[in-house]
Amino acid sequence: MMKVHARVFRFDPEEDEKPHYQNYVVEVNEGARVLHVLQAIHDEIDPTLAFRYCCGAGQCGSCAVRINGEPGLACMEEARDGMTVEPLDLPIKKDLVVDLQPFLATLPRICPRGEPEVPDREKVELLKPLRSCIECVCCVSVCPAMDVASFDGPTAMRQELRLALDPRDKGGDRVREAVSHGLFTCTSCQACWKVCPKDIEIPGKAIEKLRALANREGLTLPRHQEVARLVRETGRSIVRTGPTFLEDAPEVIEPDGPVKATVGFFVGCMYNGRLPQTARDAMEVLKRNGIRVIIPREQVCCGSPLIRTGQVDFLDTLKKRNIDAFVFRKIDTVLTMCAGCGSTLKNDYRTPFRVMDINEVLTKFGIEPPARLPVKATYHDPCHLLRGQGIRDQPRELITQVVELVEMPSICCGSGGGVRSGMPEVAAALAENRRKEIEKTGAEIVVSSCPFCEFHISEHTDRPVRNVTSILLEGYREKDRKKAKGTVSS
Amino acid sequence: MYVYDAPYNKMRSAEVMDCHVLVIGSGGAGVRAAIEASGYGKTILLSKTLAGKGGCTPMAEGGYNAVLREQDSCEIHYGDTMKGGSYLNDPELVRILVAEAPERMEDLLRWGAVFDVTDCCEVAQRPFGGQSFPRTCYAGDRTGHEMMVTLIERLASTDVKVISEVTVLDLVVESGRVVGALGLDGKGNIVAVRADATVLATGGGTQIYDISTNSSSGTGDGFAIGYRAGAELIDMEMVQFHPTGAVYPYDARGRLITEAVRGEGGVLKNALGERFMEKYDPVKKELSTRDVVSRAIATEILEGRGTAHGGVYLDVTHLPRQQIEERLPVMLEQFLKFGVDIREEPMEVAPTAHHIMGGLRISPHGETTLPGLYACGEVTGGVHGANRLGGNALADTQVFGKRAGESAGRAPRRDVRIGEKAIEAQEERLSLFLGGEVPPSTVVRSLRTAMWEGAGIFRTARDLEKTLGVIAHLSSLPLLARTRENLGECCTVQNMLLTATLVVRGALLRKESRGAHTRRDVVQAWDAQTSPYGHTYQSLTRSGIETVVRE
Structure with missing residues (x-):
């Protein structure tokens, strides 16, 4: 006992x-x-x-x-x-x-044709995982989109796909129904999947599949189509507004001291085009900590914006180009610093190399201790890092070496799954919830490790939003300043 | 003059609802009956749980027996079922079961059920114990859940009014006819439903045993309710002990480990590593009938060849990992939760009380011996005889669920009311609990231990008599309900006590070993086919055992 x-x-x-x-x-x-x-x-x-x-x-x-x-x-x-x-x-x-009953009553139900037919084996294999739902409603309890948008929720979407795939259903266009019930409000935060007792991967196996069916029916949101067009034409999911990281970056960055490891850097569209300085900060930190970085220029968008929005026809081309870029240089470890790219490379690709997030690399090989900064910070867990890659402790281990950390609940900021571009009002409402939690902590700055989160949260809070590596770099600079001062004074 | 005491005064007057057919129970049989009845008039379905989540159907793992292939036949399925049931089954009910199981399977497929299929687009089938042909249809190892989801979807498209989380207290009988039922809602208020016809589909009751596979609703309510109303029950001593229940952790003991594990090729071994079923049934081995396998495992354990946890090994580690992952996903998931990877190490199992073959006596149309009362599913007796074949229960729910629902639907309209007297009598019963002394959980604990020890796999008259004494003592204790919300628990415990009484009395009436019922104190000169006995029967007015005159 x-x-x-x-x-x-x-x-x-x-x-x-x-x-x-x-x-x-x-x-x-x-x-x-x-x-x-x-x-x-x-x-x-x-x-x-x-x-x-x-x-x-x-x-x-x-x-x-x-x-x-x-x-x-x-x-x-x-x-x-x-x-x-x-x-x-x-x-x-x-x-x-x-x-539970008001919710269970809203779940879409099959309208059978009335023939005792059996779906073929391929269909059955697709349907089976969707059928294992026990309607416990754990997913509804954690879904952030349901709090702010007109969204029927994860298990309703699972059921919509089940109906859309079942030849026996004559309940009309289930894909269109799913769209009208909020299909595009899901940020793919994966909270629903992680709490599901039956391990049903609703974001990947239901939401994204429904969005792909919606794409075939021409129901993809115009802003998402725009992104897809951009990727197809430029290899990038965002418009070039200034010099990019890759345009300026050297092919190889040798570390200051002995080489602890060599990695290939997958930069991702956001750090490349929108936040190149953050990527450069990260390179500084890697350089200082003995990580040799190879940067293939011909890499392109990982395809995440297409996968999340169900526009998958161009995906294989992107995958091939990216894999080739690293394989050509015989790279066995690819480093990502964008949570979205990392999650995509780890979960949606079959890569002949290992993929590691920068927080994993830095904690695995160890870092030189930075100076402590007199700042109180809170950390925002990027969904695609925490749930997409299971990385929770590593960024905290780094952050606490440089600033004081105040925890807050891990909730989605609203930027993922194409919601920021496709459903800006939903993304803003989710960010507002995030802002309130940030406020409660009394932290002076917000630290995160995903360009989408950083960009989106910074638009909805008055606190500075910094990348993990940027504050590490600040800690190093402070250390250098102190050291220099010490040298001068002695 | 009767003076109302304080809690009695607080009772609110009962709300009376009216319908053509009242179905009590929301498992596979109840929901199937309600779907059928809804075609005939206003139907109400009362569920003790959230409808669709209660009962044992959603927990049923292995499958549904139906003759679907050219090489198989209803005659063979009939023969397997009769033989498996030690010929105590009611032949007419078995004929109906095997003939209609495929049609009811078609209903499920028509309504959207997703069963596993073969490459040729036929419903896949696997072997189960006691079968001459592999005829168990399945949806992985969550077959019952698949059926339940399908049935609930279908139910949602009918006009059936579903009332969830109401505990049925008793049937209302006026002039010898059932005219509805009284129940308790979650707050402890009385709910009354008047009906032209009432269908009992409350499932089984092996929660009366210390080790059981049943859901929390398997408390024998229907046996007790039916008996108190005056219906006759048969073969209540026939309790199936499923051979493979979990043995640890302690609180998970008894949890069902599906027969499909053996159907897929799992083997049983004792602590010495011997595949002991070769000794007990050299031909069918692990796929012998459940009564045989359970006795074999119990014997191995009793004779000291059990594991440290008091079980035997059930091993699938020789099977391809993919087969385990695809065909037994629930087993894999559940054991992983308890720290055992069944792909890598054997499970430990022991028998667990699973199914009550006995129950209300029914006609082929689902009529009980009491006018106005119909029954289907595990609450009935006669279909499975002295031992049920795996895969026949899910089929039973559908075949007889439909029949009972249809018969109830066809019942004539009647102009009767539920009298105040019936409600007052229940109010009085309930008020006693509010002034009671003994917490229901204490009584349940003692009952379960007594039943496991005295009316389990191996039985003797002495142990049975002793158990009957314990039950009588427990029944005399004044049950306590701390608040009105706890009244339902007290009623449930009374139902468990009565069910246990019926099981033990039945076991004393049957002075032979047959199927699941093993009397160690009886030496008999006959086997199942030459037995002089038929059903045991028990009602308010008579009890006994039928004798069979053989030519």
Whole structure:
């Protein structure tokens, strides 16, 4: 047996003015799940605690709650001492019981033709992963777009694709329906996928597939078509407005000291065209830390803006050009500093080389300690870094070496998935939510590690938004200044 | 004069709803019945859980038996089912099951179900225990879930009024006829539904055992409700112990490990590494019927050849990884959650209470012995005899769900009201709980242990009598509901106690070993086919065992 302390959300809308938390201590068996802690509380301490469950085996989706803030099934998640258990972010009936039915009632349902036909095997293989949804609504609880836009949500989109793919459905144009129900408001932040107990990759396997079907029907948003045209014509997803990083960059940057590693640098459209100075800052930091950087000029857009918006017909050309550019130089490690490009190269490409984000490279090979700056900073997790690449600790490890870090919740800033270009008002509303969280931290600057996030957030907050490597560089410069001063004075 | 006590006074007057057909239960059978009944008139479906999420159908993993191929036939499926059921099955019900299972499968396909298919675009089938032909259709290892999603989608397109999270208290009987039911909503208010015809589809009840695969709603409510209303139940002693339940962690013990694991080629081994099924059934080995495999595993464990966790090994590590990932994704996912990668190491398993073959006696049209009451699915008896074949339960829900829904739909309209008396009687029953003393969870814990120890796989009259005594004692305890919201829990516990009583009484009535029912204290000179006994039966007015006159 083990002792578990749990902090549980309590609220009876009929009796209480506002929710409160109650602390409980119960004895449960080794390996007990969150559900067993709730049952122990109910059976032994407080029978008024309300929670919902049924199958106890992860198959019915009745028992989803938030455990330490993360949605999950109470019957499957292991109980941890000191955990906080709260309801999903949905209308509360009582305590941990939320009202699922209004949401479930809005899910699109099949209108069958009425023939007992069987889809072919290829279709079945596409449909199966979409069918494993247990409608636990964890994804709805975390979807940022649903908070600010008219969007039916991740699992509704999953269902729309299921219907669009099923030859037995005669419910009309499901793709058009999905578009009108907010298909283009999804920022591909992947929060839905990461909390899904059935691991359904809704952004990649449903949203992007629906957007590709929408593309075939000519429903792609005009701004997205514009981006696709640009990529096709220039190899880049943004218009050249000034000298780019690649135009000025040397073919190879040798480090100051001994070579710890050699990487090929995949710069990405944003750092190349919009934020070249940030990329140059990063090169300085790499140079100082023994990383030799090779920069192939012929690299092009990674294709992410096309994949996210369902315009995939030109993709293979881009992939080939990029892979060739690095393979030609016999590069075995490609470094990305754009979270979007990194995620795309890692997840949408099959590369003969390893892809590493700059935060991974710097923490793996270690950095010279910078001087500390007297600044309080908060860090914005880029979705495509945190969820797309599973990189959470590395940027924090770097940041805390140079400034004081105040954490804030990891929420999407609104710039991804083509939302910033296609649905600017949705992107702005999401950024506003981000701004509020930034404000709460009292930080003087915002640090991030993605050009889209940096660019977008800087338009919606009065705090400076800096790249991880830029503040590292500042720390180095401060160190050099101090050193120089010290030399002069001595 | 009767003086209302304080909590009694706080009760709000019951809301009475009216319909043509009332369906109680939202698993595969209930929803199928409601879909069918909705074609005949206003239908209400009462669910103890969120409709579509309750019952055991969404948890059913392995599959649905239907004759779909030229090489197979209904005659063979009939023979397998009768043999698997130790010939205690009602032959007419089995004939219907095997004949209509393919048609009901077509309904599901018509409504959008996504079953696995072969390269030739036929519904794929795999072998299950006790089959002469691999006839189990499947959707990976989430077949029941696939069916449930399909049924709920279909239900949404009908006019059926679904009322979720209402616990049914009892049926209302007026002049010997069921005229509806009373229930409790989440707040503890009484809900009354008047109906021309009522369908019980509440599923099974192996939650009365310490180790069980059932969802939290498998508490035997329908057996108890039907019995109290006066319906006759048969073969309640026939409890199927699924051979392969999880053994650890402690709170996950009993969790179902699908027969599909063995269907896909998984082998059973004892702690010595012996493939012991070769000893118990040299021909079918792991794919013998569930009663045989369960007894074999229990024997291995009892005789000291079990694992440290008290189970035996179920091994699929010799299968291609891709096969495990594609055909058994839920198993893989669940075990990974508990720290075991079944592609790399064997599972540990032991028998777990799974299915009650007995239940309300029904006619081929789903009529119970009580006028106005119909039943379908696990709450009924007769279809599966003394042991159910894997894959026959999902088929049962659809075949008899449709039949019961249709019969109820065809029932004539009646001009009867639910009398105040029935409501008052329930109010009185409930008010006692508010002044009770013993928490329901305490009673449940004792009941489960007693049933596992005294009415499990191996039984004797002495143990059964002792268990009956424990149940009687537990039934006499004054259950406590701390608030009105806890009233439903007390009613559920009473249902569990009554179900357990019926199981044990049935087990005492049947003085033979047959199918899932093993009496260690009986020496018999007959096998299943020559047994002098038929069904055991129990109702408010009579109980006994039928004898069969053989030529």
